[in-house]
Amino acid sequence: MKPFKPFLVITITVAVAVLMIPALLVLPFSKDSAKGELTEKIEKSEKDLSSQLENSAIEVAVYRTAVRKIQNYPLEKYVAGVVSAEMPADFELEALKAQALTARTYIVNQLASNNTMGLPKGANVTDTEMHQVFKDDEELKTLWGADYNWKKEKITKAVLETKDQILTYNGKPITATFFSTSNGFTENSEAYWKNSIPYLKSVESPWDKESPKFYDRKILTVKDFEAKLGVKLLEGEEIGTVVERTPGKRVGVVQINGKKLTxxxxxxxxxxxxxxFTWERKGEQIIITTKGFGHGVGMSQYGANGMAQEGKNYKEIVTHYYQGVEISSSSKVMSTVVANK
Incomplete structure (x- = not known):
């Protein structure tokens, strides 16, 4: 075969270059453009989802304790702010939905009862544990940092997928108490508070054993222990005797050197x-070990997450922790609130 002539080689090279250069120039810009369009679509989707929290005829007047001002939020946006503050966003979606139900049930009940005790004029609730902890978007951006977008989207989804739903017993909104971690059982309401509430009864909650808050240890000096409890310990290792246990396997009553304490x-x-709790005395120190975190009445948050990890949905979660309740529409209660405004 005869070799190519030099001018023919040059001609082919130039032709290929002419064809390739525009493609090489366009390709990176095409990728950037596609990436930009994808980012724009994601942001639009998040914005559209979040905007649905604004659609509410009811507003919640929240007393913001840090700035000492009352700020108004649409009902579902308020619920999202409570869920964001009260439960870790990396929990399972079904657990977050269960938390959304407790938050909405609480505020619907609060608005319907118009209980303003301890509140400044015009406020429905505070943003503290006195009612429900609440954080707005700006606070969450600071708290979550780079994780803000996905956490906000996840919690918004949990709130919207339970929109207008509340927990009722005999047709009325319940007192939807919750806490972090049980000792393996929840507690009867009357074992911790005065009133016996039929739907707040002790149930098993074995999932809590996986909680990082299941165990805790505290060390006190004998002097501090005596001062705080108003007791005088005898010499030796004995501290006190548990004379009564609660339905939730917790300490009901202890007798310490003749004095009884709950x-x-x-x-x-x-x-x-x-x-x-259990305790032991070592010299001049008392070591106290506890199981669980919180009062133990109602829904365990880590228990709810454990149930969700096993495939349980939010309806199964709430009906486990709140015995005999129903998931109902909030419209009837809310219509009363609107009529009274």
Whole structure:
């Protein structure tokens, strides 16, 4: 075969270059353009989803304690702010939906009862544990940082997928109490508070054992222990005797050198994580070990997440922790609120 002539080689090279250069110039811009369009679509989707939280005829007047001002939020946006503040966003979606139900049930009940005790004029709730902890978008951006977008989208989804739903017992909104972590059982309401509430009864909650808050340890000096409880310990290793247990397997009553104290009193005075505690004396120190975190009444958050991890949906979660309740529409209660405005 005869070799190509030099001018023919040059001609082919130039032709290929002419064809390739425009493609090479366009390709990176095409990728950037596609990436930009994708980002724009995602942002639009998030914006459209979030905007649905604004669609509510009811507003919640929240007393913002940090700035000492009342700020108004659409009902579902308020619910999203509560879920964001009260439950980790990396929990399962079904657990977040269960939390959304408790938050909405609480505020619907609060608005319907118009209970303004301890509130400044014009406010429905505070943003603290006195009612429900609430954080707005700007606070969440600071708290979540780079994770803000996906966390916000996930919680918004949980709120919208349960929109207008509340928990009722005999047709009325329940007191939807919740806490972080159980000791393996929830507690009867009357074992911690005064009133016996039929739907707040002790149930098993084995999922909590996986919670990072399941165990806690606290060390006090004997002197501090005696001062805080108003007792005098005898010499030796004995501290006190548990004379009564609650339905939730927690400490009901303890007798310390002739003085009786409830588990709740001891928890509050010693600032313990739970009323399920054991203790031992070593010299001039008392070591207290607790199981669980919180009062134990109602829904366990880590238990809810454990149930969701096993494939349970939010309806199964709430009906486990709140015995005999129904998931109902909030429209009837809300119509009363609107009529009274």
């Amino acid at each position: 588990g709740k009193e001891i928890r509050e005075k010693l600032d313990l994580k739970s009323t399920d």
